[in-house]
Amino acid sequence: KWAVEQGHTVFVISWVNPDEAHAAMDLTSYVTPGPVAALDAIEQAVGETSVDLGGYCLGGTITAIAAAYLAGKGQGERVASATLIATLTDFADLGEWTVFLSPKQIAAFDAYLAEKGYVESHELARLFSTVRANDLIWAPAVTHYLMGDQAPASDMLWWFDDGARMPAAMLSEYMGKIVRDNALPAGRGLVIDGVDIDLKAVKAPVFFVSLKEDHVSGWEATYKGMDLFGGETHFLLGGSGHNAGVINPPAAGKHGFWTNEAKAPTAEAWLQGAAKTDGSWWPTWQAWLAKDQDQVKARKPGAGKLKALEAAPGSYVRVRR
Numbered sequence: 001k002w003a004v005e006q007g008h009t010v011f012v013i014s015w016v017n018p019d020e021a022h023a024a025m026d027l028t029s030y031v032t033p034g035p036v037a038a039l040d041a042i043e044q045a046v047g048e049t050s051v052d053l054g055g056y057c058l059g060g061t062i063t064a065i066a067a068a069y070l071a072g073k074g075q076g077e078r079v080a081s082a083t084l085i086a087t088l089t090d091f092a093d094l095g096e097w098t099v100f101l102s103p104k105q106i107a108a109f110d111a112y113l114a115e116k117g118y119v120e121s122h123e124l125a126r127l128f129s130t131v132r133a134n135d136l137i138w139a140p141a142v143t144h145y146l147m148g149d150q151a152p153a154s155d156m157l158w159w160f161d162d163g164a165r166m167p168a169a170m171l172s173e174y175m176g177k178i179v180r181d182n183a184l185p186a187g188r189g190l191v192i193d194g195v196d197i198d199l200k201a202v203k204a205p206v207f208f209v210s211l212k213e214d215h216v217s218g219w220e221a222t223y224k225g226m227d228l229f230g231g232e233t234h235f236l237l238g239g240s241g242h243n244a245g246v247i248n249p250p251a252a253g254k255h256g257f258w259t260n261e262a263k264a265p266t267a268e269a270w271l272q273g274a275a276k277t278d279g280s281w282w283p284t285w286q287a288w289l290a291k292d293q294d295q296v297k298a299r300k301p302g303a304g305k306l307k308a309l310e311a312a313p314g315s316y317v318r319v320r321r
Contacts, residue, residue: 002249006286009046009299013038014316018167023117026169027065027177028193035066039078045306046299050080052289056246057217060087061178064199064206064225069192071201081289082202085209086217086242089199089225091182095218101180109175113168121163160243185228203231207288209281211238211245212258223267234261234288235270238281250280257281 003010013034018025035053043049055063064087067079094101113119143149151157177183183190187198206229210219219237226233238245239255248255260274277284302308 002282003286004298006290007295007298008052008289009296011038011042011045014314015164016316017121017319018118018165020117022167023113024169025167027062027173027190029167030062030170031066031069031192035063036070039070041306045301045304047304050078052081052083053079054083054085055087056085057087057242058174060084061089061184063087064089064184064202064229065190065192065197067202067204068197068199069195071203072195072198076201076203079202079204081205081207083207083209083285083289084222084225085246086211086214086222087208087225088217088222089228090185090221091179092185092224093218093221094179095221096215101175106175106180110172113172116168118165118167119171121165124166125161125163156243156247159247185224199228200230202229205232205234207285208233208235209238209246209285210235211241213239213241214245216242220267223270226263236281236284237271237274248280248282250282253279255280257284259284 015034016022035055039051042051053063053067055061061084063082064084067076067082070076070078099105140151144151177190181188184197184199187196187200190197206225208222208225210217210222212219214222223235226235237258238248239257240248245255256276256278257280258271258274258276260270262270262273264270264273
């Protein structure tokens with residue numbers, strides 16, 4: 001909504017919540033019928049052949065892979081820029097997550113996926129809670145169970161509780177090639193639909209947004225992605241964590257953020273030279289995104305060759321699995 005108010009035409013991908021019927025969907029299934037197909041749809045809808053891509057967390061990793069895939073096919077110009085929010089592209093240092101990545105842990109996980117065909121959303125949530133147990137397990141247990149206090153109403157907590165499953169083939173490939181083998185840096189063997197994935201082939205500018213208290217995608221690790229792409233890269237560090245630091249509208253005036261256009265050899269060195277600004281990082285990102293772009297009149301959904309199916313958010317939200 002905020003981006004539309006700034007004059008951007010925004011398209012959002014809604015992913016199906018997978019079940020056993022989607023067990024064979026792998027990384028290629030998430031890239032080519034995902035962002036790549038979306039670019040085809042956008043061209044039909046508004047006639048644009050070059051688009052600013054944006055992705056969050058694992059969606060950001062998929063965005064980076066999709067940009068490299070298009071570059072490998074000689075279609076790199078279809079990506080005008082890429083914004084990677086809380087996104088890991090170098091998985092060499094995963095901090096507390098490494099406890100779940102031993103050969104025995106991965107073998108047990110693969111066996112579970114092979115039997116079920118997907119991983120349940122509540123099991124993924126339990127995994128994230130384990131990494132941040134003090135905040136997400138013990139503090140709520142003391143506050144709500146022992147003290148009897150009710151959790152305050154929060155739209156963000158409601159959204160955060162609306163999890164999604166992940167199919168077996170995709171998650172197994174992601175955990176194996178991307179996480180364990182760290183295939184993305186220097187093009188180490190990831191192939192999508194016959195195309196070798198090399199992030200250096202991506203010449204479009206890349207804007208990293210990371211969060212200082214992120215327990216999922218540690219900002220020191222996301223910073224390493226600055227050296228992996230073939231074009232200009234920018235890094236912004238927002239305050240707060242993986243969710244609250246992203247959903248931070250300017251009107252709230254919260255958290256603040258750090259910027260430093262000078263490249264530094266380490267994340268710590270970058271932060272030492274960074275300047276802090278109060279409030280939301282959104283306007284700074286928007287100014288970067290809008291630079292050297294012509295403004296267009298507001299577009300009406302369904303006015304082009306791609307017709308609107310139904311009103312948002314769509315009937316898929318009523319599907320129960």
